[in-house]
Amino acid sequence: MDNYGNKLVFVGGMGAGKTTAIRAISDVEPVSTDMPLSIDATEEKSFTTVALDYSSIDLDEGELLHVYGVPGQKYLNFMWPMVCTGAIGIIVLVNACQDDAVDSTAELLKDFAALAPDASFVVGVTKSDLAPDFQLTSFRDELNASGYQVPVMKVDARVTIQVEFLIKTLLSYQHAGAQLGIGAANRI
Ligand SMILES: Nc1nc2c(ncn2[C@@H]2O[C@H](COP(=O)(O)OP(=O)(O)OP(=O)(O)O)[C@@H](O)[C@H]2O)c(=O)[nH]1
Ligand SMILES: [Mg+2]
Numbered sequence: 001m002d003n004y005g006n007k008l009v010f011v012g013g014m015g016a017g018k019t020t021a022i023r024a025i026s027d028v029e030p031v032s033t034d035m036p037l038s039i040d041a042t043e044e045k046s047f048t049t050v051a052l053d054y055s056s057i058d059l060d061e062g063e064l065l066h067v068y069g070v071p072g073q074k075y076l077n078f079m080w081p082m083v084c085t086g087a088i089g090i091i092v093l094v095n096a097c098q099d100d101a102v103d104s105t106a107e108l109l110k111d112f113a114a115l116a117p118d119a120s121f122v123v124g125v126t127k128s129d130l131a132p133d134f135q136l137t138s139f140r141d142e143l144n145a146s147g148y149q150v151p152v153m154k155v156d157a158r159v160t161i162q163v164e165f166l167i168k169t170l171l172s173y174q175h176a177g178a179q180l181g182i183g184a185a186n187r188i
Pocket of ligand 1: 012013014015018047050071072126127157
């Protein structure tokens with residue numbers, strides 16, 4: 001396989017915070033393909049990614065990371081394989097306010113493990129401040145019970161230090177050679 005360098009990809013549903021997270025950690029102005037939302041626009045969310053996000057960061061002085069984001073909207077999922085080719089790590093963002101947070105995370109892990117078989121994974125749960133009933137431990141247990149053993153943590157995509165911590169967690173798993181749990185491998 002071609003060498004794509006240290007390529008990480010943020011994935012997740014619409015509004016999970018992919019573009020926001022990439023902007024929060026960028027050393028440079030990110031490449032963005034956000035377009036105005038014609039329907040479902042709110043005061044908080046009026047743009048959506050239609051192709052990809054891209055930026056580069058020097059996380060720990062020396063190692064350049066190439067960071068991409070995919071569109072969350074399903075009808076744009078033809079972009080997913082193109083963006084994910086050669087990724088060493090996939091960051092799944094999921095909105096804590098979603099009723100089907102576990103199922104949609106499991107589906108994303110399954111889909112992206114197929115697209116980036118060599119990648120390590122981490123799950124970041126955004127918007128937990130807006131979901132007072134959200135329980136991280138239950139979420140993690142249910143994901144494990146579905147066959148996905150993967151690091152899971154809360155993250156506010158707007159907060160640089162939290163997004164950096166998520167990426168550092170992913171990289172430490174990646175350096176340790178960790179990939180999705182056995183259960184997940186059986187499901188793909
Ligand atoms: N309250 C709150 N808002 C958040 C949090 N994380 C992200 N947001 C907001 O949620 C919105 C996320 O929007 P985007 O970053 O465009 O989402 P996206 O995943 O790129 O969406 P698509 O490109 O449409 O797939 C932004 O308005 C963020 O400010 C969080 O933890 N708490
Ligand atoms: Mg986006």
